[in-house]
Amino acid sequence: MGKDEKSKSPDGKAQTGTRGEKGHGRMRRQTKFTGISPAVWRECWERDGGICRHCGKGGVLQACHFVSRARGGMGITTNLVMLCPECHREMDQGDGKEIKREMREYLQSLYPLWSEENQKYTKGTGR
Structure with a gap:
């Protein structure tokens, strides 16, 4: 997944991923x-x-x-x-x-x- 692309978590909720920043590509969810x-x-x-x-x-x-x-x-x-x-x-x-x-x-x-x-x-x- 590229920078700032959206995906779905296992529970079906949208997440925004950020790669190459702090967190080493981990997903952050509001x-x-x-x-x-x-x-x-x-x-x-x-x-x-x-x-x-x-x-x-x-x-x-x-x-x-x-x-x-x-x-x-x-x-x-x-x-x-x-x-x-x-x-x-x-x-x-x-x-x-x-x-x-x-x-x-x-x-x-x-x-x-x-x-x-x-x-x-x-x-x-x-x-």
Whole structure:
């Protein structure tokens, strides 16, 4: 299977495979907990003023997980911040420490009871 091709898992659900990246071709699947619904994306976009929270650019934006999907980060407003593609790439593939620190401070300012642990999916709890 080539880069970004879709296949089906043994249970019949669609998966997107990525080869040649971290994970050495293992399949990654978005779950209903880590995926971002259109309603959540829109709520984050409106909350963040339609700009990248790091550089301030408008235009094309992506919802960036503070706690990554790979670490069980859920697709919920308290775990997402809008970033432009360049800042999102820096966050995920570059150093990203400054962006991560800014994201944490921003989310804590919006949600006083915010904690990193509460952004992770915990099997059996339904969140």
